[in-house]
């Protein structure tokens with residue numbers, strides 16, 4: 001992955017200079033989706049040539065991370081792993097979903113050749129949050145944002161199903177148990193106590209990330225993202241912001257956000273009808 005970003009985009013430095021922080025990914029996947037990894041190994045040395053993680057959820061099979069070692073690239077290994085994942089989705093009778101980089105035509109082409117249909121586009125917006133916290137005043141609706149409790153897991157899963165058409169309850173139990181990784185789950189409610197959004201923040205030293213999240217509208221997103229950013233004081237983080245939320249994008253530029261990449265949601269069926277907005281993440285890739 002790092003070599004691909006360095007050789008194609010000159011952006012290897014974005015991933016730091018040590019593999020240690022990346023151990024969190026297999027640790028989370030082992031806890032959340034055990035026995036769901038597909039690997040391809042060298043016949044002789046048994047060295048891993050490719051990996052493809054799948055994440056089975058109530059409504060879909062999500063796929064990611066997918067990567068092939070640089071010396072084995074272009075030999076059909078990723079296609080082979082993806083076909084195994086797609087066969088699994090077919091066997092389960094579920095659509096397959098993933099989020100892929102629009103700066104990476106190797107993976108974009110691989111997925112669209114296999115029948116994935118591109119849907120919502122996201123701007124990856126980078127923030128460096130000052131040690132002393134955000135200097136922007138808290139937006140309207142911020143007072144209705146709170147930390148979720150263990151008993152909110154099912155409500156959050158139902159909210160996401162109602163607004164985004166996907167359900168992944170075990171993720172919310174996982175975040176709220178907080179045994180592996182270090183997560184904060186924020187929710188916003190309206191005046192009558194109905195959920196208007198949720199946003200997960202990874203505050204683990206190896207990974208400062210915002211998402212997954214879903215909201216009913218841009219106002220809810222603004223309030224939740226303000227709180228999520230303030231939770232990451234002194235850290236850098238990237239938010240995958242839906243391009244179809246222009247007011248929110250403008251606000252995030254005003255807050256100092258910088259574009260660093262573009263991603264697109266892809267699915268083996270036509271995009272689902274949704275309301276509000278979704279915020280995918282790279283850990284866990286269960287959207």
Ligand SMILES: CC(C)(COP(=O)(O)OP(=O)(O)OC[C@H]1O[C@@H](n2cnc3c(N)ncnc32)[C@H](O)[C@@H]1OP(=O)(O)O)[C@@H](O)C(=O)NCCC(=O)NCCS
Nearest residue numbers: 004066067068073074075076077078079100106107109110
């Ligand atoms: C993306 C990645 C996994 C591809 O792995 P790979 O093993 O080299 O890919 P494969 O050889 O199996 O297949 C690539 C397919 O895309 C096709 N392809 C590649 N570039 C293409 C282009 N510009 N236009 C059309 N098709 C293209 C190839 O022809 C091939 O299809 P085919 O099997 O039908 O001929 C690899 O480049 C990688 O690990 N990149 C870094 C990590 C990464 O970006 N992961 C994805 C994150 S979203």
